[in-house]
Amino acid sequence: MTDEKLAVLRRGPADYEVAAAGASSDTAQFAETDGGWLRRIQTFLNEYPTTVPLLVLLLGVVLFSWISGRTFLHPYNLSLILQQVTIIGTVGMAQTLIILTAGIDLSVGVVMILTTVVAGRAAVSFGLPAEFIFAIGLSVGLGCGLLNGLLVAVFRLPPFIVTLGTFAMIGAMVLYVSGSQTISGRELAETTPSLLLTGTSFRIGGAQLTVGSILLLVLAAVLWFVLARTAFGRHVHAVGDAPDAARLSGINVRNTLLAVYVVAGAICAFAGWLMIGRVGAVSPTSGALANLDSITAVVIGGTSLFGGRGSVLGTLIGALIVGVFRNGLALSGADILWQEFAVGLLVILAVLLDQWIRKVSQ
Amino acid sequence: MSTPVLKARNLVKKFGRVTAIDHADFDLMPGEILAVVGDNGAGKSTMISALSGAVQPSAGQVWLEGKPVQFASPLEARDAGIETVYQGLALSPALSISDNLFLGRERRKGGIWGRLSRDLDRKAMDAEARKQLTALGLTTVQNISQRVETLSGGQRQGIAVARACAFSSKVVILDEPTAALGVKESRRVLDLILAVRARGLPIVLISHNMPHVFEIADRIHIHRLGRRLCVLPTSETTMPDVVAMMTGAMAPPVVHKIPEGEPVQ
Incomplete structure (x- = not known):
């Protein structure tokens, strides 16, 4: 090595290093910023996002019992609300799973309807045994979910476009299979009465509950457990929240997404069974708005459309909020257009709130 | 001298017509903080990705504690004891x-x-x-x-580093850990890195921040044009020289011997 080079190496500190010599070398503390009560509310809601839907639900109940009094608060009416939201609540469970992954599913409604018309046709025209009919219905749901899942997870197409496409295709299949004909409850009862089982109602006190509405509550409990307490549930949240972080943490993003769409398809098939019971027939037109209504329930329930945060319990509450406002407004004699208006307003408010809650980071 | 914890020879990676790693070598010694510096586009990140399994080199060999290894995914590298904190994408905020x-x-x-x-x-x-x-x-x-999103940037980086340390048994790789942080928070993270070294874990620190590099690194690996230009002990060089070598304005001053006696150049 030349002396010149050594000299370069051993040259003293540069000017800017000298200037920095007197700099403070204190170790910084992580300051606990206290932004006042508004900030504290924001942080609290960030941690417990289901609080708001719960408060809105209570507010709705208080409001309408004040306006309509006994009629609204009667157990029969309350159980009626639960029955009314059974289908949307169930489809909303499937939608919640999808939206947690930052996706959206416009096909949930028609998938549900397709399972009902296929199962109904299998029962009435072919007279297959009940086990086969349930297996076929479930396969239809799984198949549709798999189709959506493959296109989203493997071909990496945007979920909105994928399900817009499958919505139209599956909708056409509904018309093809059903021939636009309704299958009456009498025909179903003669061939496969178990399809109508979910509509069976029983009374507890003044309330009239159906098997279907109980099954919705069971489904919500199971999904809550899976999402909140299992590794798969954590992965679903992570994939929707930060796909790159999830991938780098060793999560198989593709398989997680695929599983979510397939499970959502299965839940739609389940919703189909509940709907046959609720309607008491198989109709290609009932539940036609379930796709949009399910998104409404999910959003009002506090699940973020940007993925990663939300819960199925929120969606259940969201569906109940819609039910309470519709029922309450109807009882108070308001024109039906105000029901639509109120639901729309709630959606906007819910999204505004979500936007604010997500801005909690410092 | 002891064997390198993580060693690579002749790594090559091409993306289409671009050669991101061009016969690069790498050595990380036990218990040290090795800073990897280089101009933008020098291929530091790709080389680190090759070491952590995120990218598969088209040629070359990697050794972990003297044993040849081949990682098909970050997961495999992680299972082998190499934890990486990727810049900006370490955590799930929700x-x-x-x-x-x-x-x-x-x-x-x-x-x-x-x-x-x-x-x-x-x-x-x-x-x-x-x-x-x-x-x-x-x-x-x-x-x-x-939720992680309620934390400050420094706290988040701290969580990411803590995660890497908690599970790493052999090597911690930190990609620009102070890039997005303010002065105070950077300090805190640097202290954290020193605390990790104190536990005996060797650390690869990729950074553009020369004062940070000079403050905590034991040796500096200068990467240029897809390969290692030289490795210098921090105590034997200066910031202007490192910058000059990074940009090609100055030739590397010395040929350092690495353990096996191969010249590093």
């Missing part, structure tokens, strides 16, 4: 601190219940998370179940 620490390697409850229901052992994970944070002096984070 998940809690504890969830993030255990993301991808959650612990299930034992017994029949745990096997059937796949119920997570949240208590054990929370306790372990708290232990890890305390061990690294991140005691200002009190609530282990608060």
